Amino acid sequence: MALHNAGQVKEKKQTMAELKLRRLTELNARLREDLERPRIKVSDACNSLINYTRTTKDFMVPAMWGHVDKREDPYAPRNDGSCCSIC
Numbered sequence: 001m002a003l004h005n006a007g008q009v010k011e012k013k014q015t016m017a018e019l020k021l022r023r024l025t026e027l028n029a030r031l032r033e034d035l036e037r038p039r040i041k042v043s044d045a046c047n048s049l050i051n052y053t054r055t056t057k058d059f060m061v062p063a064m065w066g067h068v069d070k071r072e073d074p075y076a077p078r079n080d081g082s083c084c085s086i087c
Helices: 002-036 042-055
Strands: none
Touching: none
């Protein structure tokens, strides 16, 4: 009976070792993928964001860009002649 229990313990240890190995292998693969991801410096990303906000008109900030003609404003309500009424 002791021999049978010893075999089960050895098999369980082997299964646990295989599980740990698989987890470590998966973690290693995820870390390698993360390492291969293209990166840029934070200062470059900030400069890019600053340049974008300075050169792209935002119609929701009239203080920065001045008054916007309703024909140019994508957020202005459209008056295309049709009307809708709900009774």
